[in-house]
Amino acid sequence: MAKRPFNPDRDVAEWHGGSQPYDLLREGFVALIAVAILITSLALLFGSPDEKSVTIRSWARADATDFVTTALGELSGATTSAGYGAPYNHASDGPALGPLHIQRMAGVTIAVDSIQDFVIAPLDSLAAGRSASLTAALLRWHAATSPQRLLWANATVVGALGVSSAPAGDPVPELLSSLSAMATSGALDQSLIAGRGFFSMDYTKPLLFIADGNWFTTLADRQNLLGTQWGMMNETGSYPGQAWLWLYTFWYQIAPFNSSGNADVLVFATMIFLSGLLIFLPFLPGLRSLPRWSKVYRLIWREHYRRTGEASRPRI
Amino acid sequence: MTTQHDISRQWTTRARHGLLSALPADKLLPDGQPTYVASWIYVFGVATVSALVMVIATGCVLAIYGPTWWHVSSIGHFVNSLHLWSVEVFFFAMIVHLWGKFFMAAWRGGRALTWMTGGVTFLTSIGAGLTGYVSQTNFDAQWIATQAKDGINSTGIGSVFNLLDLGQMLMWHIVLLPLAAVALTGLHVLMVRVKGVVPPFATETEHHHG
Ligand code: HEM
Numbered sequence: 250m251a252k253r254p255f256n257p258d259r260d261v262a263e264w265h266g267g268s269q270p271y272d273l274l275r276e277g278f279v280a281l282i283a284v285a286i287l288i289t290s291l292a293l294l295f296g297s298p299d300e301k302s303v304t305i306r307s308w309a310r311a312d313a314t315d316f317v318t319t320a321l322g323e324l325s326g327a328t329t330s331a332g333y334g335a336p337y338n339h340a341s342d343g344p345a346l347g348p349l350h351i352q353r354m355a356g357v358t359i360a361v362d363s364i365q366d367f368v369i370a371p372l373d374s375l376a377a378g379r380s381a382s383l384t385a386a387l388l389r390w391h392a393a394t395s396p397q398r399l400l401w402a403n404a405t406v407v408g409a410l411g412v413s414s415a416p417a418g419d420p421v422p423e424l425l426s427s428l429s430a431m432a433t434s435g436a437l438d439q440s441l442i443a444g445r446g447f448f449s450m451d452y453t454k455p456l457l458f459i460a461d462g463n464w465f466t467t468l469a470d471r472q473n474l475l476g477t478q479w480g481m482m483n484e485t486g487s488y489p490g491q492a493w494l495w496l497y498t499f500w501y502q503i504a505p506f507n508s509s510g511n512a513d514v515l516v517f518a519t520m521i522f523l524s525g526l527l528i529f530l531p532f533l534p535g536l537r538s539l540p541r542w543s544k545v546y547r548l549i550w551r552e553h554y555r556r557t558g559e560a561s562r563p564r565i
Numbered sequence: 566m567t568t569q570h571d572i573s574r575q576w577t578t579r580a581r582h583g584l585l586s587a588l589p590a591d592k593l594l595p596d597g598q599p600t601y602v603a604s605w606i607y608v609f610g611v612a613t614v615s616a617l618v619m620v621i622a623t624g625c626v627l628a629i630y631g632p633t634w635w636h637v638s639s640i641g642h643f644v645n646s647l648h649l650w651s652v653e654v655f656f657f658a659m660i661v662h663l664w665g666k667f668f669m670a671a672w673r674g675g676r677a678l679t680w681m682t683g684g685v686t687f688l689t690s691i692g693a694g695l696t697g698y699v700s701q702t703n704f705d706a707q708w709i710a711t712q713a714k715d716g717i718n719s720t721g722i723g724s725v726f727n728l729l730d731l732g733q734m735l736m737w738h739i740v741l742l743p744l745a746a747v748a749l750t751g752l753h754v755l756m757v758r759v760k761g762v763v764p765p766f767a768t769e770t771e772h773h774h775g
Pocket residue numbers: 606607608609610611613614617659662663666671672676679680681682683684686687750753754757761762763
């Protein structure tokens with residue numbers, strides 16, 4: 250192999266200095282015990298948070314108006330999930346990285362139809378115990394065209410006194426009040442989870458529905474979990490959470506990311522780029538010289554330089 | 566007939582020779598270290614391994630009883646606290662270790678792969694942390710899953726990696742990512758043993774004379 254010139258940021262001179270006894274396994278054992286004691290102390294002192302999960306039932310009971318407004322939003326296509334795009338539906342292109350709509354290109358692989366999945370299908374599933382007025386409302390809904398359904402949804406108003414609509418024969422108020430009843434009873438939670446038969450460990454539908462509402466955000470706000478509060482790295486209560494995500498959440502706070510509709514993909518792309526820099530640092534001229542220039546190594550190996558400094562002085 | 570020549574070309578024989586020459590026992594388990602290995606910074610690599618051992622041990626206890634046990638048992642809750650604080654100590658130690666190795670330019674002298682496996686372990690650990698947070702089966706999990714999905718979806722990864730699918734996330738958290746993290750850590754530490762600990766930057770005087 251051709252001999253490359255010595256580069257202090259890539260190469261080392263072979264070590265001819267001495268060595269000292271060092272009991273690796275004993276050190277490892279002592280470290281493990283010390284770390285175990287530290288962790289146990291922290292766990293005893295601070296514990297861990299466990300905020301109960303939200304259910305559709307608890308949501309509809311705590312803030313009935315928000316629940317009904319959200320359900321109406323699903324019917325009129327006004328919610329986040331209804332307009333999301335891939336991987337759930339084709340409603341939008343999603344964020345873009347320059348000309349690349351990576352999100353859309355990856356395709357709709359977890360199909361979610363907010364109208365059908367969150368509102369109509371659960372009501373359809375109410376066979377026994379379904380009231381005559383709900384049966385009639387569902388019949389009217391199924392027989393109508395999409396534009397007609399949208400007209401109905403847009404004409405519906407959620408007020409302090411309940412759900413109302415001016416056009417005669419608008420089935421939406423009946424659908425929403427039945428859905429509310431289903432939600433407060435807990436039946437809607439089950440209906441959204443059990444989409445694929447008896448077993449399910451997939452909470453995509455109920456989570457998307459819950460996240461469409463304001464109640465969920467209100468709860469998160471109380472726990473300091475919002476994105477504007479650096480929420481992604483926080484945990485409920487005052488726990489350190491995923492502090493190592495600070496750089497990732499940092500970008501969301503500053504321009505141009507904080508005002509961009511494409512922030513999600515821009516921030517992710519930035520982080521992938523920076524991660525690449527981290528991993529390939531040993532090969533990056535300039536960056537890999539920073540440690541030598543910074544001279545922090547003198548602090549780290551203070552002992553060594555003090556010793557060899559003394560040893561090498563007579564050599565000059 | 567198998568000749569001597571054939572035997573030396575067997576896969577098994579060649580593997581043994583290769584392993585023994587790359588990893589002689591006195592390199593794997595040396596009884597001494599160069600004199601420059603005298604700094605508090607070396608504690609953090611070992612502390613990271615120790616914290617990882619604690620993460621796995623406490624995670625295994627949680628696994629015995631299943632993912633929702635800790636909501637209903639005070640012992641379970643304590644084990645969860647141990648698991649959480651193991652993770653926090655693990656990341657803290659790992660990040661100090663990373664910065665330490667950065668300021669030591671510890672990739673010098675053919676140690677680039679040690680640095681790179683470390684970096685990949687760091688990223689893998691972030692994935693393990695995220696999947697852990699969304700597998701908590703509580704409000705925190707609901708919030709983090711619905712928030713983090715937008716970033717993951719924007720990259721297209723969300724089309725196959727669904728943060729809202731508890732079954733999938735739990736599998737990643739307790740099978741795939743721990744396997745990767747442990748394998749990578751093993752490789753990382755093995756490489757440190759093979760290459761030996763990186764020597765300090767040569768001082769001006771050493772450099773001119775050497
Ligand atoms: C699970 C995570 C990690 C564990 C358990 C771990 C563990 C260790 C241990 C035990 C050592 C030998 C002792 C020492 O020098 O401190 C070491 C060395 C090293 N680590 Fe890590 N490490 C991890 C992550 C990282 C990361 C994220 C980086 C940087 C990107 C990194 C870079 C290095 C380098 C370059 C060395 C060689 C040091 C030398 O030759 O002096 N490690 N690691």
